[in-house]
Amino acid sequence: MTATAGGVAANPLRKGLAANRIADPCNVIFFGATGDLMKRMLLPAMWNLRLEDMLPSNYGIVGFSRSDDDDEKFREEMRKAVDEFSRSGPAKEPLWSDFAKHLSYVSGTFDDTNCFHKLRAQLEKNDKELGTGGNRLFYLSTPPSLFAPIVDQLDKGGLGPRDNQTGWTRIIVEKPFGTDLDSARALQAEVSKVFDEKQIYRIDHYLGKEPVQDIMALRFANVIFEPLWNRRYVDSVQITAAETVGVEQRGGYYDNAGALRDMIQNHVMNLLALVAMEPPVAADADSIRDEKFKVLRAIRPIDRARVTLESARGQYDAGSIAGKPVPGYREEPNVRPDSNTETFAAVKLLIDNWRWAGVPFYLRSGKRLAHKTSEIAITFRSIPHRLFGDAGDALDNNVLVMKIQPEEGISLRFNAKVPGPKMHIRAVSMDFNYGTGFGVVSAPAYERLIGDAMRGDATLFTRWDAVETAWQIVMPILDKWQNTIDESFSNYSAGGQGPPSSDRLLAMDGREWRKI
Ligand code: BG6
Numbered sequence: 001m002t003a004t005a006g007g008v009a010a011n012p013l014r015k016g017l018a019a020n021r022i023a024d025p026c027n028v029i030f031f032g033a034t035g036d037l038m039k040r041m042l043l044p045a046m047w048n049l050r051l052e053d054m055l056p057s058n059y060g061i062v063g064f065s066r067s068d069d070d071d072e073k074f075r076e077e078m079r080k081a082v083d084e085f086s087r088s089g090p091a092k093e094p095l096w097s098d099f100a101k102h103l104s105y106v107s108g109t110f111d112d113t114n115c116f117h118k119l120r121a122q123l124e125k126n127d128k129e130l131g132t133g134g135n136r137l138f139y140l141s142t143p144p145s146l147f148a149p150i151v152d153q154l155d156k157g158g159l160g161p162r163d164n165q166t167g168w169t170r171i172i173v174e175k176p177f178g179t180d181l182d183s184a185r186a187l188q189a190e191v192s193k194v195f196d197e198k199q200i201y202r203i204d205h206y207l208g209k210e211p212v213q214d215i216m217a218l219r220f221a222n223v224i225f226e227p228l229w230n231r232r233y234v235d236s237v238q239i240t241a242a243e244t245v246g247v248e249q250r251g252g253y254y255d256n257a258g259a260l261r262d263m264i265q266n267h268v269m270n271l272l273a274l275v276a277m278e279p280p281v282a283a284d285a286d287s288i289r290d291e292k293f294k295v296l297r298a299i300r301p302i303d304r305a306r307v308t309l310e311s312a313r314g315q316y317d318a319g320s321i322a323g324k325p326v327p328g329y330r331e332e333p334n335v336r337p338d339s340n341t342e343t344f345a346a347v348k349l350l351i352d353n354w355r356w357a358g359v360p361f362y363l364r365s366g367k368r369l370a371h372k373t374s375e376i377a378i379t380f381r382s383i384p385h386r387l388f389g390d391a392g393d394a395l396d397n398n399v400l401v402m403k404i405q406p407e408e409g410i411s412l413r414f415n416a417k418v419p420g421p422k423m424h425i426r427a428v429s430m431d432f433n434y435g436t437g438f439g440v441v442s443a444p445a446y447e448r449l450i451g452d453a454m455r456g457d458a459t460l461f462t463r464w465d466a467v468e469t470a471w472q473i474v475m476p477i478l479d480k481w482q483n484t485i486d487e488s489f490s491n492y493s494a495g496g497q498g499p500p501s502s503d504r505l506l507a508m509d510g511r512e513w514r515k516i
Contacts, residue, residue: 023454025058026135026167027126029119031150032142033063033074033105036249037174039081042141045446047082047091050099052443054451058133060126063105064119074105087444102130110146116157123159127166134166137453140173143253147173148190155194162194172201172453175266176257177462180478181471188464197464201453206241206267206374207460208445208452210434211404215274215376216288218402218410225400226279228380230355235397236509238377239271241365242516244321245372246494247343251334259313259345260474260481263365269296269470270462271404272361275376276351285459289466296469298353307480309508312501314344315486316368319494326368326494340485343367344492346502347477348509362506362513368494370516374404377514388423396427408442409433 028046030038049055063074079100083090091099106122108115126132138154140147151171154160161169173191178184191200206212219226228234241263247254254262273292280287302310318328329335329343344366351361380398388395399413411431418424435441452460491499497516506513 021455022054023056023451023456024135024168025056025131025133026137026454027060027062027123027130027132028137028139028450028454029062029064029123030139030141031064031110031146032140033065034067034069034077035065035141037141038063039077040085041444041446042139042450043078043081044086045444045450047086047099048088048443048447049451051088051095052447054447056454058131059102060123060130060132061103062119062122062126063103064108064115065105066107066109068107069105070107071104075100075103078103110142110149110153113153113156116153116159120157120159134164136164136167136169137450138169138171139450140171142174144174144176144179144187148187151191151194160194161196161199168199168456169195170199170201170453170456171195172203172450172461174203176261177202177266177467178471179257179261181468181475184467184471188468192464198458200464201449201458201461202464202467203449204266204270204460204462205445205449206404207270207462208447208449209404209408210442210448211402211408212271212274213460214410214434215271215402219275220279229378231357231359233380234356234359235379235381236359236511237272237275237361238379238514239268239275239361239363239375240377240514240516241268241271241374242369243365243367243372244369244495246316246326246329246368247332247335249333251332254343255335255339255341258341258481259343259365259367260347260478264345264347264363265470265474266462266467268363268365269473270466271376272296272349272363273466275378275402276356276361278355283459285457285461286463288459289463293463293465293469295351295353296466296473298351298356299469299473300350300352301473302347302349302476304476304480307477310348310505311477312344312346312499312505313342313481313486314366314492314499314502315339315341315489316343316366316492316494317490319368319496321368321495328490328494329368330490340481340489342481342486344369344498344502345477346498346505347474348505349473360509360511362511364498364502364513366492366498370495370497372406373516375514376402376404388417388425393425394427395425407433408435409437 079091106119178187273295277291277295280291316329330337346364349361378400382397401411403409409432411429413429415425416428418426
C-alpha cells in the first residue's frame, strides 16, 4: 500500500515530491472483462487508481465479453474481485457505490460487428453522461488469437482512431505479442492497419515493477556506477526470473508456450535491454526505446548449430515446494502426458558492441524452482593484484544485485577486513531496500502501466521494433527445441535449482549460477 499523507511527511526521502499528472477524461474498455486477469489485476488496479486519486474526475470503465451479463451483474462480479484481490482490502463505501456508477458492461461476441456498434453506443452514452470526452483506451485482455479479430471489428464498428473525431484512441495489447517471429509480424500487420505505432501500448508488466524502473535511475542518476558498466570492469551478468508456482490453471496455454516464449522473449529480454542499453539522449518514451532497440539489435544471433551449447531447457518433475509435495509438469491439468514443453529456459547471450564485447549475459527463468526470485546480478572482474588476505581468504568478485522481487532493493557485495590483529578479508553486503528506505510498498505494475497509458506515456511499453528483435533472438532456440524431443525430460525436481544442463552452461565458462 502506498504511504498515507502522514507517512509521506514522516519520510524525509519523500518530501517535496510533485503530484502525479492526471489523465484526460476517458473510457477504458476491457475486452475479456470476465477473465482471470481482469478480476485479479486489472479491475483492482482501476479501483486503486481511484483510491489514489489517479483517475480523472470523468471516467468510464466498460467491460466487453461473451458472458451474458448486464451492468448490475458485472458490478457485482467486480466488487467481488476487489474484495478478494485488491491490495487495499475489501471495497469501501461510499466510494465503491460511486465507482460502480462508472462501470458498464457490453455482452457480445468478438466476430459480430453489431456488438461493436453496441459498444460504440455505450461509449457515446458515457461521453454524454460521464463527460469522458471521446477519449478511448481499449485493453485487449483476451486469448491472443482474438487480438487481430478484435482490432478488425473495432475498425468495422467505427471505433478505430480514424473514426474518432472528438478525442484520442489507444490500445493496450497484452502479451504474448505473437507466438513466434512470423505470427508476431502477422499480428503487427493487422494491428497497424487500424492503429499507428504511437497508439499501440504493448504491455509487459515487468516494466511496471518499481525496481525495474529503478534500473535506469541507478545507472543514470548516479555517477559512480556508469564508469564501471562495461567490458573493462564487468565479468558477466546474470538475469534470473525464478518462480515457485507451477502452471496452475494455465496448462492449456503454457503447454503451447514454454518458458522461452512466456518469460525470456519478453520480460527477461526487457530487463537485459534496460541493463545493457546506452544512456538515452532524453527521458522520453522514444529516446529510451531507441536505446533498448539498439542494444537488442547488437545481440549476437545464436547459430543454430550451437543452440545446445548456448542454452539449456528443463521440465519439472514432482518434488516439494516449501515442504509440500507438488506434482510433476506432465501431471498438471491440460498438459500433454508426454509434453516436450520446457518449464525452465537458460540462455547465454553476447552483445557485439563496444561496451559489452566479450561479456556474457546469462538469462534464466523457470517454474517450480526453489524460491521466487527475480534479480539482475552484475559480477565485476577480479582485482588485478592481490595484496591482502591469507591464502585461505577467498577474495570474492564484487557483485551488484538489483533485486526485483520479492525483495525490492539493491545490494552491493564487496570485501572488507575482519576486525582483529590480522588482515583477514571477508565478503560483506551493503543493502538498500525500497520499502524500508522510502517507507512505501510499491504499487502493482498494472496500476502504473494503465495509468501511464491513460496519460499517453508509452515509456514502459514495448515498441514493435524491440518485440520483433526479441523474437529474432530467440527463434533459433525455439526452432531447435520445437523440433527435437528432449529425452531427459523431466529433468529437474520441483523445488530445485533447474536442470543439470543449466549448470553446465555456466560451468563451460568457468562460472556458476547464483543460488535461487
Ligand atoms: C507472466 C507469465 O507474464 O508472468 C506467467 O505468463 C508468470 O507464466 C508471470 O507466472 C510472472 O509474473 P510475476 O509478476 O509474478 O513475476
